[in-house]
Amino acid sequence: MNPNAVIELRDVAIFHFDDALREASFRGNGRTSDMVLSDVNLTVFPGELVYLIGRVGSGKSSLLKTLYAELPLREGGGMVVGFDLRRMRRKDVPYLRRRIGIVFQDYQLLTDRNVFQNLHFVLKATGWKNELQIRSKIAEVLDMVSLQNKEYKMPFQLSGGEQQRLAIARALLNNPQVILADEPTGNLDPAAADGIMQLFASIVARGCAVLMSTHNISNIQQYPSRTLRFHQGKVAEIDLHSILGI
Numbered sequence: 001m002n003p004n005a006v007i008e009l010r011d012v013a014i015f016h017f018d019d020a021l022r023e024a025s026f027r028g029n030g031r032t033s034d035m036v037l038s039d040v041n042l043t044v045f046p047g048e049l050v051y052l053i054g055r056v057g058s059g060k061s062s063l064l065k066t067l068y069a070e071l072p073l074r075e076g077g078g079m080v081v082g083f084d085l086r087r088m089r090r091k092d093v094p095y096l097r098r099r100i101g102i103v104f105q106d107y108q109l110l111t112d113r114n115v116f117q118n119l120h121f122v123l124k125a126t127g128w129k130n131e132l133q134i135r136s137k138i139a140e141v142l143d144m145v146s147l148q149n150k151e152y153k154m155p156f157q158l159s160g161g162e163q164q165r166l167a168i169a170r171a172l173l174n175n176p177q178v179i180l181a182d183e184p185t186g187n188l189d190p191a192a193a194d195g196i197m198q199l200f201a202s203i204v205a206r207g208c209a210v211l212m213s214t215h216n217i218s219n220i221q222q223y224p225s226r227t228l229r230f231h232q233g234k235v236a237e238i239d240l241h242s243i244l245g246i
Ligand SMILES: Nc1ncnc2c1ncn2[C@@H]1O[C@H](COP(=O)(O)OP(=O)(O)OP(=O)(O)O)[C@@H](O)[C@H]1O
Pocket: 016, 017, 018, 034, 036, 054, 055, 056, 057, 058, 059, 060, 061, 062, 063, 230
């Protein structure tokens, strides 16, 4: 494994284990899992922006879930920010998640808490104790995502783009080396999506690696970068000329 990589996958296969299928196999009827991807090899270094593209159901979310240990890695080798995915136990998962940031299409904010409380909650849950340091960290990340002065807004009082900025601020709280973003611009209009892409570009420029699944080719046109195509159960790096026509 490359000591400088923040993500490394070697000969990985990804499966969904289905309880109904498992039940069938107990009865001697065969399969217990559905293979989504196989032969996945990937190395990502600090400060890289990597897009994941492919049709609905091609496995982009499944790969991201494997990287944040929502789906267990059962075949091949995988390291994420120094954590060995094959050796992860359930109790190790929160420690991995403190070292990475995760951003979803639907923001996944605490809807009954304001901006400040959404961030405060995460810092307390990840072991921060000193209120002064907590306040200073919250001010720092809100500044990074241009949401200063919105601390007391509730999520429903924010635009979609602002809610996604808050989700990104939350992902930045513990200075992650990697951000995994699953269609972060999927619910946004072009102007808001553009702002989110600018924000990710600034995060990448600070040395954080970002893996982003997207159906939005204009994201890639705007910030061309390494792109992986998910197709027929495999992942392959593609030549940007083939999708951008440049
Ligand atoms: N929890 C699950 N249990 C069983 N199969 C699943 C589960 N989640 C996803 N799948 C299957 O795994 C395959 C890959 O799905 P995945 O969500 O990773 O695709 P995707 O490329 O992210 O799609 P989208 O672009 O819609 O987000 C699909 O065939 C899907 O039906």
